[in-house]
Amino acid sequence: MGDWWQRNIIEPGKLPLLLALAAFVLTFLITRVITRLIRAGRGPFGNVKAGGLHIHHVVPGIILAVVGGFGAVASGRHGFGSYACAVVFGIGAGLVLDEFALVLHLDDVYWSEAGRQSVEVVVLTAALVGLVLVGFSPFGVNDLSDEELQDRGSVLTTVVVNFLLALGVLSKGKAKMALFSVIIPFVALFGIIRLARPGSPWARRFYRRRPRARARATLRAYHHDRRWSGPSRVLGDWLGGKTDAELTEAAEAAHHR
Template sequence: MHWFNWWWSHEVVHGGKGPLLLALIAFVVTFLVTRIITRLIRAGIGPFGNINIDGVHLHHSTPGVVMVIGGGLTAVGAPTLSVWAYLAAFAVGSGSALVLDEFAMIFRLRDVYWSEEGQMSIGAATLAAACLCLAVVGLSPASVPGLSGAVLWIRYALMVFLALNLTAVAVVALKGKYPTAVVGVFVAPVAWIAAIRLARPTSLWARLRYDEHRRSLARRRLDRFDRRWGPIQRRWADLIGGRPTRLDHPPEEN
């Protein structure tokens, strides 16, 4: 409780992270409510249904895009920590959840909401929520705990550290580990460890730098990873988003 009180006072109240915290809460609540409603529609339960305008199904990513744009433009001109800043944070958080809930559909440019491919949206939303959490609790790529009025050489050291970390993040991305690269921006050791490990066999790094023996090792490592963590990832996606439609059934409209 003492740690929470210190965090609330230092990071949220005096650190100006109230809007960021509101954006996180709005994101998580909107995403969960949206998934509950779409699953009820899929099951034919309750008063909910698809919205159609002139025969065209209105996907919820459409109002989400409007909210993100409106909230972003409002935040640009809003005074710091004003009511407008909080309204903008709410709009961006909720709008981002609506957009990322249909991320797979936007990425594939077709309705894959209830398919295996559609579970990409769960991963994108989970990653976004994790990054927001890291930012809210005080982790920043450019933060130095306990440092105020830093001397010049410490600032130079910080610049070198950031450059090295961004290089490691770039290597991780080239190795095809995109979620790890995003987390590595906030938690440097994650990027450093991932940068020295084998790349995914289909990544640009593997295609340009690995011979057949190296790619074979990468494929075996990926197979071990999928056997160990694949079922957990699928259970998480099924829990949040619902089980995908089998391929031998027509896809259901969300």
């Protein structure tokens, strides 16, 4: 176990990635705690304003991500400079992705249902980076032997096949599974053999004249969303805090008791 940890986690080439991931996760968690305290009117924190303009934390996040990214490129892979830049980049990425939904919608949806997209993106990012950190490489390249890696044709074939599988999963409307299949190609097999989600490019193309397939896909999507909506909401509330609508609903329910 100790040899595995040293070989895959703290080797010099992966230490910056580990530091960036740790900074990313900690920044997101600390930011969410602070924003929830500000929202509740507790603690010494408050919104940052300049001339009446609310400065969202995505702004310093972009600056830190740019500084950390360019600094990492300039400092190389090893040494204190690369480690420091990795931490700066991780902090900036955490601040940016915490307000991913705001950037996507160009609206302050932080405490709305749409704002949950930020939490989902952060969790997905942390999971994917964690997989890369423990030894997975995109499109199954890590599964190739040394002899196969010397053969460019084998490498190219593996990458193209796994890329097409991930693209097929994406066309079926399963974006999260497609992302994970980039790192773990085996996951794509489950997405390919299962029914596409209603309204996906695959469903519009191949289920157009197959009413039974459309009906089965709709029913499967309904049961899937219903099964996972509860745990997803609990995780979202725990990590990101309740939405304004949920707080209003809870307040009205308490008022009517």
